[in-house]
Amino acid sequence: MHSKPARPRMVVIGAGFGGSCAVQALAKLPIDVVLINRSNDHLFQLLLYQVAAAELSGVDIAVPIRSILASYPNAKLLLGEVDGIDTKARFVSVGAIGVLAYHQLIIACGAVLSWCGNDQWAAHAVGLKTLQDPATMRQRLLGAFKCAESRRDAWEVKRLLAFIGVGGGLNGVELAGAISELTRYSRPQEYRGIRPEEARIVVHLFRVIGLCDRILAYIQWVSAWLFHARGACPNDSELNGLLQAQ
Ligand SMILES: Cc1cc2nc3c(=O)[nH]c(=O)nc-3n(C[C@H](O)[C@H](O)[C@H](O)COP(=O)(O)OP(=O)(O)OC[C@H]3O[C@@H](n4cnc5c(N)ncnc54)[C@H](O)[C@@H]3O)c2cc1C
Numbered sequence: 001m002h003s004k005p006a007r008p009r010m011v012v013i014g015a016g017f018g019g020s021c022a023v024q025a026l027a028k029l030p031i032d033v034v035l036i037n038r039s040n041d042h043l044f045q046l047l048l049y050q051v052a053a054a055e056l057s058g059v060d061i062a063v064p065i066r067s068i069l070a071s072y073p074n075a076k077l078l079l080g081e082v083d084g085i086d087t088k089a090r091f092v093s094v095g096a097i098g099v100l101a102y103h104q105l106i107i108a109c110g111a112v113l114s115w116c117g118n119d120q121w122a123a124h125a126v127g128l129k130t131l132q133d134p135a136t137m138r139q140r141l142l143g144a145f146k147c148a149e150s151r152r153d154a155w156e157v158k159r160l161l162a163f164i165g166v167g168g169g170l171n172g173v174e175l176a177g178a179i180s181e182l183t184r185y186s187r188p189q190e191y192r193g194i195r196p197e198e199a200r201i202v203v204h205l206f207r208v209i210g211l212c213d214r215i216l217a218y219i220q221w222v223s224a225w226l227f228h229a230r231g232a233c234p235n236d237s238e239l240n241g242l243l244q245a246q
Contacts, residue, residue: 058135
């Protein structure tokens with residue numbers, strides 16, 4: 001593992017968009033490329049929301065990295081988690097696998113999910129970053145329908161059918177739209193004891209620094225129109241209460 005490679009060796013950490021594009025760009029060079037990723041999936045994160053809304057399954061948006069690399073003979077995959085880099089000695093350490101020497105290194109590890117300073121939400125809410133996240137989200141959505149069907153108390157049914165999305169960017173809005181479609185078109189026939197189409201979906205918009213009030217008001221208006229998020233969106237402390245009540 002530690003022996004010096006015969007040809008120049010380029011190590012690429014991360015097989016997301018960045019890492020995969022790098023491997024493609026290096027395909028014709030007389031070098032060896034080692035792509036290190038912690039799983040064998042190249043995840044198309046853009047469609048995670050459709051998996052959450054039961055429109056797609058996880059396998060539809062996860063491509064095996066080995067099949068991508070099949071077109072690039074100078075590249076191979078090393079499955080593992082990089083937990084250290086020695087830039088002086090030029091090697092990376094990959095957990096129990098050991099160390100791997102490199103001539104050049106590309107780091108394309110992506111980003112981690114951020115709760116925007118509200119880490120306490122993690123205990124109650126699901127993010128949308130890994131392949132597991134939309135599966136959990138879908139389970140909770142459909143679980144809420146199932147629970148609501150068995151309840152007699154109208155307020156309790158209303159509570160179970162209220163979904164709150166935090167973050168009104170592209171992703172939050174797409175997800176809210178997909179949940180809205182799920183409740184209105186896909187599930188009414190399956191949950192006849194309730195009216196899933198009456199579910200309320202509230203998109204909470206973060207006040208983005210630099211976003212002027214007019215634009216914010218416009219986004220709020222569009223969200224309200226699309227997703228029946230009536231009235232003002234909850235503020236941060238109301239949101240904490242709502243999330244804890246879930
Ligand atoms: C829900 C969602 C929706 C999005 N929608 C859009 C959109 O509509 N349009 C758009 O342009 N962008 C969108 N994005 C952003 C886009 O997906 C990212 O910008 C893009 O995936 C970043 O690519 P990347 O290669 O930098 O990182 P990633 O695609 O995250 O890939 C990083 C890879 O590195 C691996 N890795 C990380 N650390 C290690 C380690 N220590 N050892 C080994 N492997 C490691 C990870 O497992 C992963 O495979 C969306 C993102 C999300 C989460």
